[in-house]
Amino acid sequence: MIVKVADFFTFLNRCFSEGVGKFDEIILPVKSSKENNNLHFASIKKGARFDFETVQLDTYRTIDPVKVLYYLSREKVLPAHYPPKRRLIIGVKSCDLRALEILDKAMINNEFVDQAYKHWRDNAIIISTDCLSITNTCHCTLTGGKPYSESGFDINLSKSFYNYHLTVGSQKGEELVEFMKKSITIEDDKPDILKNVANQRQEVIELLNKQNEEYFRSEDYSGLINSKLSKWETYSRECVGCGGCTNICPTCYCLILNDETKSEQFVKVRSYDSCQLNGYARVAGGGTPRPKMAERFRNRYMCKFSYMKSNFNTIGCTGCGRCTDVCPAKIDFRRTVSYLDK
Amino acid sequence: MHNPYEVIPGKIYDIIQESPLIRTLRINLEKPISFKTGQFIELSIPGIGEGPFTPSSSHYISETMDVTIMKTGFVTEYVHKAKVGDRVGIRGPFGSRYPLEKFECKDLLILGGGCGLAPLRSLFLTLLHDVEKYKSITFLAGAKTPQDCIYKDEVTNWRKYDNVKFLRAVDVVPDGEKWDEEVGVVTVLLKKAKINTAKNPAVVCGPPIMMKYGTMDLLKMGYKEENLYLSMEKKMYCGFGQCRHCVMGKYYACKDGPVFTYDQIKNEEAIWD
Ligand SMILES: Cc1cc2nc3c(=O)[nH]c(=O)nc-3n(C[C@H](O)[C@H](O)[C@H](O)COP(=O)(O)OP(=O)(O)OC[C@H]3O[C@@H](n4cnc5c(N)ncnc54)[C@H](O)[C@@H]3O)c2cc1C
Ligand code: SF4
Ligand code: SF4
Numbered sequence: 001m002i003v004k005v006a007d008f009f010t011f012l013n014r015c016f017s018e019g020v021g022k023f024d025e026i027i028l029p030v031k032s033s034k035e036n037n038n039l040h041f042a043s044i045k046k047g048a049r050f051d052f053e054t055v056q057l058d059t060y061r062t063i064d065p066v067k068v069l070y071y072l073s074r075e076k077v078l079p080a081h082y083p084p085k086r087r088l089i090i091g092v093k094s095c096d097l098r099a100l101e102i103l104d105k106a107m108i109n110n111e112f113v114d115q116a117y118k119h120w121r122d123n124a125i126i127i128s129t130d131c132l133s134i135t136n137t138c139h140c141t142l143t144g145g146k147p148y149s150e151s152g153f154d155i156n157l158s159k160s161f162y163n164y165h166l167t168v169g170s171q172k173g174e175e176l177v178e179f180m181k182k183s184i185t186i187e188d189d190k191p192d193i194l195k196n197v198a199n200q201r202q203e204v205i206e207l208l209n210k211q212n213e214e215y216f217r218s219e220d221y222s223g224l225i226n227s228k229l230s231k232w233e234t235y236s237r238e239c240v241g242c243g244g245c246t247n248i249c250p251t252c253y254c255l256i257l258n259d260e261t262k263s264e265q266f267v268k269v270r271s272y273d274s275c276q277l278n279g280y281a282r283v284a285g286g287g288t289p290r291p292k293m294a295e296r297f298r299n300r301y302m303c304k305f306s307y308m309k310s311n312f313n314t315i316g317c318t319g320c321g322r323c324t325d326v327c328p329a330k331i332d333f334r335r336t337v338s339y340l341d342k
Numbered sequence: 343m344h345n346p347y348e349v350i351p352g353k354i355y356d357i358i359q360e361s362p363l364i365r366t367l368r369i370n371l372e373k374p375i376s377f378k379t380g381q382f383i384e385l386s387i388p389g390i391g392e393g394p395f396t397p398s399s400s401h402y403i404s405e406t407m408d409v410t411i412m413k414t415g416f417v418t419e420y421v422h423k424a425k426v427g428d429r430v431g432i433r434g435p436f437g438s439r440y441p442l443e444k445f446e447c448k449d450l451l452i453l454g455g456g457c458g459l460a461p462l463r464s465l466f467l468t469l470l471h472d473v474e475k476y477k478s479i480t481f482l483a484g485a486k487t488p489q490d491c492i493y494k495d496e497v498t499n500w501r502k503y504d505n506v507k508f509l510r511a512v513d514v515v516p517d518g519e520k521w522d523e524e525v526g527v528v529t530v531l532l533k534k535a536k537i538n539t540a541k542n543p544a545v546v547c548g549p550p551i552m553m554k555y556g557t558m559d560l561l562k563m564g565y566k567e568e569n570l571y572l573s574m575e576k577k578m579y580c581g582f583g584q585c586r587h588c589v590m591g592k593y594y595a596c597k598d599g600p601v602f603t604y605d606q607i608k609n610e611e612a613i614w615d
Contacts, residue, residue, distance in 0.1 A: 112346040118343075259386050261386070266349035289576075
């Protein structure tokens with residue numbers, strides 16, 4: 001299906017100003033400042049006025065992973081009461097949707113369900129968008145991904161000049177499209193638009209391939225997985241163990257649980273933890289399986305390329321590049337992977 | 343939908359000060375908790391925190407629970423300040439159990455030290471429930487000094503069974519303390535116990551150093567890797583495979599363990615630390 005970009009924004013505008021669609025919150029990527037090209041997710045509440053000039057749906061991923069909208073940095077897990085809140089999340093990129101697939105396996109499975117996560121998942125509609133440009137750390141294609149989504153969305157939008165090519169990915173998406181049709185025009189697909197979308201997608205893949213040419217990696221990461229600790233020591237020398245990389249990673253979800261009980265009702269709160277921190281695996285008496293920074297550094301890579309592969313049948317890196325951007329020691333994740341895997 | 347973080351409240355009805363650093367809380371539960379021996383729970387002190395502990399009572403009892411806890415840090419300090427009548431919370435049970443069916447008709451060895459005796463007491467009391475099913479049970483228990491020995495009041499009872507041997511060793515006997523059993527690290531009892539290792543199971547739980555050397559000794563004696571059951575202690579928060587703190591390679595100590603065979607985990611990194 002085809003919808004005009006201007007029409008789509010008209011629809012969004014009505015969602016805000018007239019409460020159309022009954023969304024309590026609309027979340028989309030906006031430019032963080034005039035000085036740089038970073039994007040972050042901004043939340044727009046019902047009735048608020050909004051400057052669409054800063055919105056960037058079709059470029060590259062945001063700085064904050066979509067994880068922060070589903071797996072909050074701090075969340076009460078007992079008692080598990082969450083506000084009924086319908087959210088429309090727009091501009092989610094393919095790397096983040098793949099990360100949500102991993103989090104889904106980690107949080108909603110046969111053994112347990114994290115109720116907060118499930119609540120936010122159930123009450124949001126995702127409109128994903130193709131990447132038409134990339135950041136200089138993006139490397140989704142090295143991890144088996146593509147700069148556009150083929151599943152995991154309710155609706156996907158691929159921009160082609162003044163139009164969006166719209167793909168429906170779920171029942172929820174289908175219903176939203178029917179609803180949109182009441183106020184804006186949605187047309188059938190046109191061959192020239194489809195062709196242009198396919199061409200653009202290929203161009204972005206080529207951009208990624210060119211950018212990441214030098215970052216070799218094997219199919220099964222066996223070189224990395226079998227690397228001796230001395231090699232890890234060399235590549236982790238600069239790491240200060242701040243844990244920035246794990247906090248920003250869309251697939252990291254290690255948590256610490258606190259008891260915040262004040263009265264009769266027990267209260268448990270979870271928040272992010274990081275395997276890069278010294279105390280992470282420390283047990284009573286002071287013992288820890290990974291006392292050296294190099295061991296903790298290795299743990300993150302092993303978790304992504306070996307442990308998560310065993311646990312979830314998919315590697316835990318979607319190639320978003322955020323960990324490289326955030327690192328105060330300027331450690332390039334891609335480069336480290338390729339050095340270690342050789 | 344079941345909330346995995348749900349807490350079952352309980353009230354302490356008795357406290358047994360086992361040794362200067364170890365006490366057993368006896369807890370009345372608001373709702374029964376059925377567990378299988380070897381599994382663990384998360385015990386909360388309201389407003390302070392929680393930690394993983396193993397019930398030390400038999401798994402045939404579900405309305406009450408004994409938990410034996412050593413004072414080692416922040417949360418356990420509050421456990422040791424708790425009084426009869428205080429409220430605690432329990433989550434769980436979590437993790438794997440001891441495979442009792444594999445112990446039937448066998449000569450079973452149980453080797454433990456320090457607070458590692460907590461899960462072993464649960465196992466032992468559970469086995470005693472139908473003791474005739476097992477060919478023999480040899481329980482070897484270690485402690486630092488005579489006054490660090492726990493479950494003192496129960497020893498006489500435990501020695502009443504024909505097919506049960508309960509032996510103890512202490513590392514040292516300080517001046518002025520009385521002791522007429524073995525002196526030395528717990529593994530010295532292995533020589534004394536005259537054990538038949540072939541095809542028989544052994545269960546080990548204790549401080550990391552004891553687990554490591556105990557396991558090595560048992561392997562040397564001829565125990566098979568797949569017949570050695572270890573209870574692994576790793577850092578844990580959630581108890582069911584979410585927080586990832588206890589990950590040992592592809593395993594989670596909380597849901598794939600805490601009871602593992604040595605064979606399962608021998609190639610994982612840093613299992614003893
Ligand atoms: C499966 C299993 C079974 C166990 N069974 C027993 C048993 O039967 N008996 C027994 O005595 N011990 C048992 N233990 C060990 C027991 O869990 C620890 O001794 C206990 O958790 C120590 O807690 P602590 O806070 O007193 O120690 P600390 O050394 O203060 O803390 C231990 C860890 O918890 C963290 N921590 C401390 N306070 C907080 C807080 N408020 N919030 C978040 N994190 C915090 C610390 O950073 C540290 O990593 C078992 C452990 C496991 C894994
Ligand atoms: S962000 Fe960089 S310095 Fe910080 S822990 Fe990660 S790799 Fe180390
Ligand atoms: S490891 Fe780095 S590049 Fe991979 S998904 Fe996490 S933040 Fe993105």
